[in-house]
C-alpha cells in the first residue's frame with residue numbers, strides 16, 4: 077500500500093533490479109514533449125529547418141557554427157560564447173537501422189572536420205535484437221521484459237539454450253549475437269526480404285498488451301499486418317537484429333566539454349561522455365539525454381557566463397564563405413556518379429562488414445571501399461541545380477560527412493583486435509584487458525582520406541569496479557590485466573575496513589572512487605523506506 081501512486085518500473089534488458097520507468101510504451105514521446113514545453117515556457121529561441129554544417133573555430137577554440145537554412149538555402153553564422161552539439165546518433169550509415177532518417181551523424185562529422193575535436197569509440201555500435209523485419213521499426217525491449225520470447229522457424233524458444241540464466245533478457249549484444257548464430261545454423265524463417273526470427277508476445281495475453289504494449293500492437297498492425305495479441309503463430313512478429321545505438325561520439329570531459337576544442341560541448345547520443353563503454357544498457361540512453369542535459373547543461377551555462385569571446389569578423393566570414401563556395405562547387409560538378417548510389421553503397425558496406433560479427437578481412441575491405449567512395453564524391457553530378465530547398469544538394473554535402481564517420485567506425489573496428497561489448501571480432505574472440513583497455517580517439521586532418529587514430533588508456537587503479545566477468549555471455553572469454561586483481565583486493569580492503577567502522581555506502585564510494593558533480597545533483601536521492 078505504501079507504494080501506491082509512486083512511479084512504476086518494468087523489467088528491461090540486462091538488469092537484475094526492475095528500474096526502468098515508463099509511460100505505457102511511449103516514454104520518449106511524453107518526455108520529449110514535457111521538455112519542449114518547458115523550453116517554450118522559458119522563451120528558448122527554437123529554430124528548425126536549420127542545419128549546422130561546420131563549426132567556426134580558431135586557435136583551438138570554438139566560436140559557433142555555420143548554418144544552412146534548409147528552405148532558403150541561405151548560409152549564415154551563429155556566433156556564441158559556447159556551442160553544444162546534441163545531434164544524436166549515426167545509425168543511418170548502416171543499411172538497416174531503427175534510427176530515424178535524420179540520424180546521419182552530421183553533428184559528429186562537423187566536430188570531426190574541425191581537425192581538433194576528437195571522436196571516442198566510434199566502433200562501439202549497438203544492435204537491437206527485435207526491430208520489426210524488414211522495416212526496422214523498433215519493438216521495444218519491454219516486450220521481452222514483460223515476458224515475451226523469441227522463437228525460431230520451428231516455433232522453438234531457443235534463447236534458454238544459449239543463455240540459461242538471462243534467457244531472452246540477456247544484454248542486447250548477447251541476444252543479437254545469439255539470434256545471428258541461430259539463423260546461421262539454418263533455424264531462421266525464410267522470407268522474400270531475407271531470413272528472420274519471431275517475437276512472441278501473444279503469451280502475455282491481450283489485456284496486458286492493450287495496456288502496456290499498445291504502441292507495439294499498433295506498429296505490428298500498421299506495418300506487419302498482424303495483431304500480436306492473437307494467440308499462437310498468427311500473432312508472432314518477424315524480427316531481426318539491426319543497428320540501434322551509437323555509443324561512440326564526440327569525446328568529452330566529464331563536464332561535457334571537448335578536451336581539445338575549448339568552448340565545444342556535447343551531450344546525449346552524439347557524445348562520448350562515455351557512461352556506456354562498449355555496450356549501452358537498455359533504458360540508459362533516454363536517461364543519459366536528460367541527465368547529461370542537466371549536468372553538462374550546468375557546466376555549459378557556467379562556461380558561457382564566465383567566458384568572453386572576441387572573434388574577428390573576417391574569421392566568421394571566412395567560414396561562411398567557404399561553405400557558400402562549397403555549395404556552388406557541388407552544383408557545378410559534372411561527374412558521372414549519383415550521390416544516392418554512393419550513399420547506398422556505403423550503407424551496404426557497413427551492413428556487410430562492420431555489423432554484429434566482424435573480422436580483419438571484412439574490415440580491411442570496408443576501409444578500402446569506403447575510402448574509395450569518399451574520393452568518388454568529387455565525381456558526382458546533381459540533377460537539381462537550385463541552391464534552395466534542394467534535397468539532392470543536402471545529400472551531396474551530407475554523404476561525404478557520413479563517409480568520414482563511417483570510416484572512423486570501420487577503421488576503429490579494424491584496429492581493435494579484441495572483442496568487447498558490442499564489438500565482436502571473430503578473429504579475436506576474447507576481451508583483451510591486457511592490451512585493449514583503452515578508448516579509441518579519432519580525428520581527421522584536413523585533406524586526408526582516412527582518420528588519424530590514437531588511444532586513451534583507462535586507469536584500472538582508479539576504478540570503482542575493476543574489470544571482471546560481465547555476468548552474461550561466454551565465461552572465461554577474457555585476457556586479464558594483472559592490475560585487475562590488485563585493484564580488486566584494494567577495493568575489497570577499503571570496503572571491509574570502512575564497513576567495520578560503520579561508514580555508509582556514500583562514504584565508501586567516495587573513498588574508492590571520488591567523482592565530481594554539482595552539489596545540487598550530488599545530494600542523496602531519497603528513497604521509499606529511507607525514513
Ligand SMILES: Cc1cc2nc3c(=O)[nH]c(=O)nc-3n(C[C@H](O)[C@H](O)[C@H](O)COP(=O)(O)OP(=O)(O)OC[C@H]3O[C@@H](n4cnc5c(N)ncnc54)[C@H](O)[C@@H]3O)c2cc1C
Nearest residue numbers: 127128163164174175178182183214344345359360361362
Ligand atoms: C526506436 C528507438 C527506440 C529507443 N528506445 C529507447 C528506450 O526504450 N530507452 C532508452 O533509454 N533509449 C532508447 N532509445 C535511444 C534514445 O531514444 C536515443 O539515444 C535518444 O533519443 C537520443 O537523444 P538525443 O537528444 O541525444 O538525440 P536525438 O533525439 O537524435 O536528437 C538529435 C536532434 O539533432 C538534430 N540534428 C542532427 N544533426 C543536426 C545538424 N547538423 N544541425 C542541426 N540539427 C541537427 C536532429 O534533427 C534531432 O532533432 C531508442 C532509440 C530508438 C531509435
